[in-house]
Amino acid sequence: DTGVSQDPRHKITKRGQNVTFRCDPISEHNRLYWYRQTLGQGPEFLTYFQNEAQLEKSRLLSDRFSAERPKGSFSTLEIQRTEQGDSAMYLCASSSGTGLSNEQFFGPGTRLTVL
């Protein structure tokens, strides 16, 4: 399977702990996105990488959130000092090419529960 993969699929943590999620995009895709999706809502954009450069960050991405894509391949999203409001599905997507609007391919998501 050469789709977008995410690890772990589920994470339960206690408030105040740090968590890190990993995303492996489709191998030839140079663009990578992180989204957050809460129950009954559509995905909300968090951040965007082109290769290893983080080019855009949403206002939703507080100082407790940090994302990296060190070699332009996989990416990690870390949440420090988790809060109950961070409970959500975290989605990763990737896309290819130089076009402005190429369709994104999504991974299965990591469901975070903060107790």
Added chain:
Amino acid sequence: AQKVTQAQTEISVVEKEDVTLDCVYETRDTTYYLFWYKQPPSGELVFLIRRNSFDEQNEISGRYSWNFQKSTSSFNFTITASQVVDSAVYFCALKSDNYGQNFVFGPGTRLSVLP
């Protein structure tokens, strides 16, 4: 500002009925792109279609068809002869050139196709 509205929260139909999912968008840009995604119970978002603002031709793909009307800022999605496997949450999304890679998703419409 950019916004996507999907006024129908939930729709139930009986198998073989036709169903239309509404999407209304707001943007000040003249160049923008519209998307539909399907999120089945398994959770992974699946790309269905992309449309750019310069192309108002309607499109048909099998049982799926899309009606793009700039005059009413709508991009509606019709499923003909619905099947149980069409049961999912469907999201409409918008990306405008002047908002970088920030894809804005609507809240989704949950479609239930009953046998």
